[in-house]
Amino acid sequence: xxxxxxxxxxxxxxxxxxxxxxxxxxxxxxxxxxxxxxxxxxxxxxxxxxxxxxxxxxxxxxxxxxxxxxxxxxxxxxxxxxxxxxxxxxxxxxxxxxxxxxxxxxxxxxxxxxxxxxxxxxxxxxxxxxxxxxxxxxxxxxxxxxxxxxxxxxxxxxxxxxxxxxxxxxxxxxxxxxxxxxxxxxxxxxxxxxxxxxxxxxxxxxxxxxxxxxxxxxxxxxxxxxxxxxxxxxxxxxxxxxxxxxxxxxxxxxxxxxxxxxxxxxxxxxxxxxxxxxxxxxxxxxxxxxxxxxxxxxxxxxxxxxxxxxxxxxxxxxxxxxxxxxxxxxxxxxxxxxxxxxxxxxxxxxxxxxxxxxxxxxxxxxxxxxxxxxxxxxxxxxxxxxxxxxxxxxxxxxxxxxxxxxxxxxxxxxxxxxxxxxxxxxxxxxxxxxxxxxxxxxxxxxxxxxxxxxxxxxxxxxxxxxxxxx
Amino acid sequence: xxxxxxxxxxxxxxxxxxxxxxxxxxxxxxxxxxxxxxxxxxxxxxxxxxxxxxxxxxxxxxxxxxxxxxxxxxxxxxxxxxxxxxxxxxxxxxxxxxxxxxxxxxxxxxxxxxxxxxxxxxxxxxxxxxxxxxxxxxxxxxxxxxxxxxxxxxxxxxxxxxxxxxxxxxxxxxxxxxxxxxxxxxxxxxxxxxxxxxxxxxxxxxxxxxxxxxxxxxxxxxxxxxxxxxxxxxxxxxxxxxxxxxxxxxxxxxxxxxxxxxxxxxxxxxxxxxxxxxxxxxxxxxxxxxxxxxxxxxxxxxxxxxxxxxxxxxxxxxxxxxxxxxxxxxxxxxxxxxxxxxxxxxxxxxxxxxxxxxxxxxxxxxxxxxxxxxxxxxxxxxxxxxxxxxxxxxxxxxxxxxxxxxxxxxxxxxxxxxxxxxxxxxxxxxxxxxxxxxxxxxxxxxxxxxxxxxxxxxxxxxxxxxxxxx
Numbered sequence: 001x002x003x004x005x006x007x008x009x010x011x012x013x014x015x016x017x018x019x020x021x022x023x024x025x026x027x028x029x030x031x032x033x034x035x036x037x038x039x040x041x042x043x044x045x046x047x048x049x050x051x052x053x054x055x056x057x058x059x060x061x062x063x064x065x066x067x068x069x070x071x072x073x074x075x076x077x078x079x080x081x082x083x084x085x086x087x088x089x090x091x092x093x094x095x096x097x098x099x100x101x102x103x104x105x106x107x108x109x110x111x112x113x114x115x116x117x118x119x120x121x122x123x124x125x126x127x128x129x130x131x132x133x134x135x136x137x138x139x140x141x142x143x144x145x146x147x148x149x150x151x152x153x154x155x156x157x158x159x160x161x162x163x164x165x166x167x168x169x170x171x172x173x174x175x176x177x178x179x180x181x182x183x184x185x186x187x188x189x190x191x192x193x194x195x196x197x198x199x200x201x202x203x204x205x206x207x208x209x210x211x212x213x214x215x216x217x218x219x220x221x222x223x224x225x226x227x228x229x230x231x232x233x234x235x236x237x238x239x240x241x242x243x244x245x246x247x248x249x250x251x252x253x254x255x256x257x258x259x260x261x262x263x264x265x266x267x268x269x270x271x272x273x274x275x276x277x278x279x280x281x282x283x284x285x286x287x288x289x290x291x292x293x294x295x296x297x298x299x300x301x302x303x304x305x306x307x308x309x310x311x312x313x314x315x316x317x318x319x320x321x322x323x324x325x326x327x328x329x330x331x332x333x334x335x336x337x338x339x340x341x342x343x344x345x346x347x348x349x350x351x352x353x354x355x356x357x358x359x360x361x362x363x364x365x366x367x368x369x370x371x372x373x374x375x376x377x378x379x380x381x382x383x384x385x386x387x388x389x390x391x392x393x394x395x396x397x398x399x400x401x402x403x404x405x406x407x408x409x410x411x412x413x414x415x416x417x418x419x420x421x422x423x424x425x426x427x428x429x430x431x432x433x434x435x436x437x438x439x440x441x442x443x444x445x446x447x448x449x450x451x452x453x454x455x456x457x458x459x460x461x462x463x464x465x466x467x468x469x470x
Numbered sequence: 471x472x473x474x475x476x477x478x479x480x481x482x483x484x485x486x487x488x489x490x491x492x493x494x495x496x497x498x499x500x501x502x503x504x505x506x507x508x509x510x511x512x513x514x515x516x517x518x519x520x521x522x523x524x525x526x527x528x529x530x531x532x533x534x535x536x537x538x539x540x541x542x543x544x545x546x547x548x549x550x551x552x553x554x555x556x557x558x559x560x561x562x563x564x565x566x567x568x569x570x571x572x573x574x575x576x577x578x579x580x581x582x583x584x585x586x587x588x589x590x591x592x593x594x595x596x597x598x599x600x601x602x603x604x605x606x607x608x609x610x611x612x613x614x615x616x617x618x619x620x621x622x623x624x625x626x627x628x629x630x631x632x633x634x635x636x637x638x639x640x641x642x643x644x645x646x647x648x649x650x651x652x653x654x655x656x657x658x659x660x661x662x663x664x665x666x667x668x669x670x671x672x673x674x675x676x677x678x679x680x681x682x683x684x685x686x687x688x689x690x691x692x693x694x695x696x697x698x699x700x701x702x703x704x705x706x707x708x709x710x711x712x713x714x715x716x717x718x719x720x721x722x723x724x725x726x727x728x729x730x731x732x733x734x735x736x737x738x739x740x741x742x743x744x745x746x747x748x749x750x751x752x753x754x755x756x757x758x759x760x761x762x763x764x765x766x767x768x769x770x771x772x773x774x775x776x777x778x779x780x781x782x783x784x785x786x787x788x789x790x791x792x793x794x795x796x797x798x799x800x801x802x803x804x805x806x807x808x809x810x811x812x813x814x815x816x817x818x819x820x821x822x823x824x825x826x827x828x829x830x831x832x833x834x835x836x837x838x839x840x841x842x843x844x845x846x847x848x849x850x851x852x853x854x855x856x857x858x859x860x861x862x863x864x865x866x867x868x869x870x871x872x873x874x875x876x877x878x879x880x881x882x883x884x885x886x887x888x889x890x891x892x893x894x895x896x897x898x899x900x901x902x903x904x905x906x907x908x909x910x911x912x913x914x915x916x917x918x919x920x921x922x923x924x925x926x927x928x929x930x931x932x933x934x935x936x937x938x939x940x
Contacts, residue, residue: 023925040902040903045902046842046903049846049903050846053537053846053847054537054538054539057533057534057537057539058537060527063527064527064545066555067523067524067527067528067552067555068524068547068548068549068550068551068552068553068554069524069527069528069546069547069548070545070547070548070551071541071544071545071546072545074541074544075534075539075540075541075542075545076539076540076541077538077539077540078538078539079538080538081538081540082538082539083538084538085536085537085538089846092845093842307901307902308901308902309899309900309901309902316926316928317928320925320926329930330931331926331928331929331930331931332897332928332929332930332931333928334897334898334899334928335898335899336899337901339901339904372516372563373519375559375562376520376523376559377523404874404877406901406904406906407874407877407878407880407881407905407906408877409901410877410881410898410899410900410904410906411877411880411881411884413898414881414885414890414895414898415884417897417898417899418888418894420884420888424888425884427802428804428805428880428883428884428887428888429779429804429805429806429807429880429883429887430779430880431777431778431779431807431809431879431880432515432777432779433515434809434876434880435877436876436877436880455493455790456786456801458783458786458787458801458802458803458804459802460799460800460801460802461800461801461802
C-alpha cells in the first residue's frame with residue numbers, strides 16, 4: 001500500500017497537521033494508538049481547569065464572613081458530585097475531536113505505528129509507503145516502574161478524573177505545573193495534601209524572587225516536602241512517602257513527575273538521523289523536519305514545548321512543510337508563554353530572568369498584595385517582575401504569581417511579540433480600578449533603570465491634536 | 471496676594487496637576503471645596519467595586535449545586551455587614567490622597583473658588599492673583615430639583631455607601647454604567663431592583679448587537695423599564711416610579727442619571743471665551759487650555775472623558791502646559807477605553823462601531839456562551855465584536871459583554887494604541903484553555919473579510935530559525 005502522507009497520532013498536533021495536509025491531498029492515513037482526540041481535552045488542561053474552578057468557588061467561602069456573607073461554614077464539597085461534574089464538562093469538550101475518526105472512515109486506522117525507514121510505516125502487521133510522515137504521538141505521565149506494585153493507590157492525571165471519590169489524604173509527587181495545580185485544587189476541596197519534589201522548585205517558576213513570593217502562599221494549603229526524591233513504601237491500606245523533611249502517610253499517591261514523549265518503539269532509529277541518549281533526534285523548531293528527511297516530529301512527542309497551543313503550531317508547521325511542492329518553510333515560533341492555574345496564578349512570558357544577561361537587563365517589580373483590586377477580592381497575591389533591555393527599553397520577559405496572571409501574561413506576550421518598549425506600553429490606557437494598574441507600577445519601576453525620558457507617558461501631537469508626531 | 475499657580479480642586483485631576491506644577495515651583499495654592507481627595511476613591515469606583523465583589527461572591531452560590539458544592543441555599547447576605555465592609559475598604563483607599571491637605575499647610579485652602587478673570591481667583595472673600603490657573607472642580611450626581619421633597623428616600627452614589635442597611639425594594643433611575651453596576655450588585659445581594667431609563671440603552675453600550683446580547687442577561691436580575699422618562703410620586707413610606715411599561719413601588723430611589731460638571735458659579739464667564747448653552751467652553755483635549763489663556767479646565771469638570779485615568783492624564787497635561795516656560799505642548803490622548811463592572815462585564819475600546827464608516831469596516835464577532843472557560847465558570851457570557859480597517863487590517867475598535875472584559879479590553883487597547891493589525895494580533899500566543907481564545911475566534915472572523923493572507927498566523931523566519939524576515 002502507498003499513500004501521499006501518513007500522520008501518526010490524532011491529538012492536537014496530529015489534527016492540525018491533518019488540516020494542512022488536506023489542503024493539498026486527500027491521499028493520507030491517520031494512524032492512532034489508544035484514545036482518539038487531544039490529551040488536553042481528555043485528561044489534561046480541560047478536566048483540571050474544571051476541577052480548579054469548583055475548588056476555587058468552594059475555597060471562596062473563607063472570605064464570606066469578612067464580606068458579610070453568613071452561613072459559609074455549613075458549605076461542603078460533595079466530592080463524588082464534583083468529580084461527576086468535571087467528567088460531564090470534560091465529555092462535552094472531548095466530543096468534538098474524537099468524531100474525526102468516524103468521518104475519515106478507512107483513512108483512520110487504530111493501531112500502533114512503527115517506522116521502517118524514512119518512507120515506511122508498519123501498523124497492525126501491514127507496511128505502508130508514504131511520501132511524507134508526520135509523527136505526533138504525544139506524551140504520557142512518568143510513573144516509575146517500581147511503583148507498579150502499589151496498584152490503584154497510584155493515580156495519574158489519566159486516572160484521577162475517573163475516580164468516583166477521593167481518599168482523605170493524597171501525596172502528590174512532583175511539584176511542577178500540573179502537580180501544584182491539582183494539589184492545590186484537591187486541598188481546597190478538603191483533601192489533606194502533601195506535595196513532594198526532588199528539587200526545591202514549585203510550578204516550574206524560574207525566578208527565585210517569584211518562587212520566594214509564591215512558596216509561603218501555597219505552603220498555607222499543602223504540606224511541602226521539597227528538595228529530596230520521594231520514596232514509597234506500602235502501609236496497611238496506604239502508602240508511606242518519605243521525602244525532604246520527613247514522612248507522610250497517604251491513602252493514595254498522585255504521580256505528577258512530568259510527561260514523557262511517546263517515542264519508544266516508534267522506530268526513530270530506522271531514519272538514519274543522530275539520536276541523543278533518550279533516543280530523541282535534534283529538532284528544528286521552525287520546520288519540525290528531521291534532518292533532510294520527509295519526516296516531521298511534532299507536539300509533546302518531541303519534548304520541545306509540551307503545551308497545547310505550541311502543539312497546534314507544530315502540527316500546522318509540519319503540515320505545511322510536508323506538502324509535495326513545499327520549499328523549506330521555516331516558521332517563526334511565538335513568544336514563549338506558560339501559565340499555571342494555581343491561586344494566585346503563575347505565568348512566565350518571553351525570556352526567563354536567567355536567560356537575560358545581567359548587563360543588558362533592566363528589571364522592575366510590583367507586589368500585588370498592595371494592589372487595590374487584589375485586596376478587594378481577598379485572594380492571595382504575590383509578585384510581578386518585568387524585564388527590559390537596559391538600552392532600548394524593549395520588553396524581554398516577565399514572571400509573576402498574581403491574580404489574573406493568565407490575562408496580564410497575554411497582554412505582556414503581545415507586547416513582547418510586537419517588540420514593544422516599556423514606554424510604548426505605558427502609553428496605552430490603564431483603567432481604574434484594575435489589576436493592570438499593578439503592571440503599570442512594575443513598568444514604572446523598570447523605567448527608573450532606563451535612560452531618562454521627558455516625564456510623560458503621552459506622546460506629543462501635531463497641531464490638529466489628533467495625529468501623533470511619530 | 472499673588473502666586474504662580476492656583477489649582478482649584480483636589481481630586482484626581484487637581485492632584486496630578488499639582489505633581490507637575492511642583493516640578494517647576496513651590497509657589498502655588500490648592501483650593502478645594504468640600505471633600506478632599508478623589509471622587510473615585512470616596513464615592514465612585516472603589517466602593518462600587520467593593521460592593522460588586524461581595525455581590526458576585528454571594529451570587530456564585532447559584533452554581534454551587536451544579537458544581538457539587540452543598541449548603542449554598544443557607545447562605546445569606548448580612549446587608550449592614552456588607553455595607554460596613556465596603557466602607558472599611560473604601561476608608562483604607564481614601565486615606566492616602568486626603569492627607570495631601572495636611573502636608574501642604576497654608577498652601578491648601580478649603581473654600582469655594584470663583585474666577586474673577588484670567589488671572590484672578592476669589593476664595594473665602596479674598597482675591598488672589600495667579601500667573602496660571604488649573605480648574606479641576608470635578609462633578610456631582612445629577613438629581614432633579616423636583617426630587618428634593620422625597621428627602622432620604624432619594625439615594626445617590628454619594629449617599630448609598632453611607633447607608634446602615636438597605637430597604638427591600640430600590641428603583642434605580644438611569645441605566646448607564648453606574649446605574650447598571652449598582653443595580654445588579656444590589657439585586658445580587660437580595661434587594662428587589664427595578665431599573666428605569668428614558669432611553670432604550672443600557673450601560674452606555676453603543677453597538678446594538680452587544681446591547682441585544684446583554685439585555686436578556688441583565689433582565690433576569692432586574693426589572694427593566696426602558697424608553698420613557700421616570701416620574702416619581704410619594705406613597706405611604708415609599709415612592710411610586712412610573713416609567714416605560716408601567717409603575718413600580720420602591721422603598722427608595724437611587725438617582726443614577728449621570729454626573730454634572732461642577733462649573734456653575736465658577737466664573738468661567740469672566741474669562742472672555744465663548745461658552746455653550748450649558749456654560750461650557752470649548753475644550754482642546756491635547757492641552758486643556760481655554761483659548762489662549764493661562765487657564766486650564768480638566769477632569770470631570772470639562773465633561774470630555776469623565777473617567778479616572780483620563781482625569782489623571784488631563785491634570786498631567788494641564789500641569790505641563792501651565793509651566794512658566796512651556797511652549798504649547800499638545801499631548802496625544804490615549805485610545806478610548808471604557809469598562810462597566812457588571813456581570814458579564816461590558817467594555818468598549820477605540821472607535822465605536824457607529825464611528826467607523828461601513829465601507830471602511832471589517833467586523834467579526836464571537837459568542838462567549840460557547841467559550842469553554844466561560845462555560846466552566848457557569849457565569850453568563852455574551853458577545854464580543856471587533857472592527858478593523860477593511861484594507862489594512864488595522865484594529866479600530868471593539869465592544870463586548872463577556873467575562874473578564876476588563877482584561878480583554880486592555881489587550882485590545884494596547885493593540886489599537888500600537889496600530890496593530892488583526893494578523894499581528896493573531897501572531898501572538900493564545901494559551902489554552904483561556905478566554906482570550908474567544909478573542910482569537912473573533913479575530914479570525916474579522917480576517918475572513920480582509921484581503922487573503924498566506925494561511926498561517928506565523929511569519930516565515932530566516933535560516934537561523936530565530937529571525938523574522940520582516
